[in-house]
Amino acid sequence: MLDDFMVRAALAGIGVAFAAAPLGCFVVWRRMAYFGDATAHAAILGVALSLAFSMSIFVGTMTVALLMALVVSVLSGRGYAMDTLLGVLAHSALAFGLVAVSLISGVRIDLMAYLFGDILAVSRGDLAVIWGGAALVVALIGWRWSALLTSTLNEDLAYASGINPKREQLVLTIALAITVAVAIKVVGVLLIAAMLIIPAAAARPLSRTPEGMAVAAGLIGMLSAIIGLRAAFVLDTPAGPSIVCVAAITFLATSVLRGFRHQR
Template identity: 80%
Template sequence: MLDDFMTRATLAGIGVAIAAAPLGCFVVWRRMAYFGDATAHAAILGVALSLAFQMSIFIGAMAVALIMAMTVTLLAGRGYAMDTLLGVLAHSSLAFGLVAVSFLSGIRIDLMAYLFGDILAVSRLDLAVIWGGAALVVALIAWRWSALLTSTLSDELAYASGRDPRREQLILTLSLAVTVAVAIKVVGVLLIAAMLVIPAAAARGLARTPEAMAVTAGVIGAVSAAAGLRAAYVFDTPAGPSIVCVAAVLFAALNLVGWRSQRGA
């Protein structure tokens, strides 16, 4: 079954959706959308370093994404507004990554595949990495679910309950780095933040509990991946952007239905 490239691509998309769903909910609740975007942009520098030192792209992208996320966490509140700091680091790391790629002599690289994804070229090894990373992210979030929710509501509430919100932020940072690393092959660094935010935002109006929102976001992400791949095959469009377009259409449709039901009530 895995010999079929469309099957591998669909499974890869679903794996990324599963990883991004619970993490995307926390990104939405904490208003960290730009934080996720900055971490994803940094991954292109990790790709360049991985190719230069002939190491795994997954490890290089995850390491640089993690360094970026931890740097932002450490520098936040030290004289710069968060959005300013994220803007500087996001765009500078992307620029340095693109420049570093241009210095790689003797290495053929499809830069568009890393920027916008190349899900149709997913191999069995890529599939194992994606699902392994998704399992790690889901395990981390499930392990710290209650503590993460408490620290999301309030730092003071977290301290009062004996939890350290900085540790929970570190767990989110690690999960975000893993998700970025596994999603590069599927949607590329420029669209990873969309797969984090859009399904979670679409699920927000449908769910009554945080757990239901995470599950619903996963379903919306998986449907977006499968339908986006089908649309890319039928209309001969780029697969990664097609997946994000389907997610955006679902977001708009679900919000329209919710708006009409509220008016009808």
């Protein structure tokens, strides 16, 4: 069954949606969209380092994503607005990564595949990495779910409950780095943040509880992957962007639904 490239592509898309759903909810709740975008942009620099030192793309991108988060934590609160700092770091990391890739001799790389994803070229080994990373992210978020919710709701309440919000921020950072590392092959650097944010935002009007929102975001992400792949096959369009387009249409639909509910 896994010899069919469309089956592998669908499983890869579902795996990324599975990882991105609960994490994307926290990104939306904490208003960390810029942070997710900056981490994703830094992944290209991780690709360049992986090629230069002949190591796994997964390891390289995850390492750079974690370093980006560490740099943001160190520099935040030192005279720069957070959105300015993230903008500078995100685009600088992307630019340095692209330049570094071009300077590596003896290596030919399809930059478009890393920028926009190449889900149709996913191999069995890639599937193992994607689903392994997704399982790790879900396990990590599930393990710290209550503490993450409390620190997201109110930091003072978290401290009163014996929870360290900075530690929970580190958990989210690690989960985000893993998600970026597994998603780069599927939707690419430029669309990773979209898969984190859009399904979670689309699920918000449909949910009454945080757990319900995470489940709904996962279902929306998975359906977006399947329908987007089918649309790409029929219309001969890029697969990664097609998946994001389906998620965006779903967000529009749920937003209209919420508008109708408010009018009643």
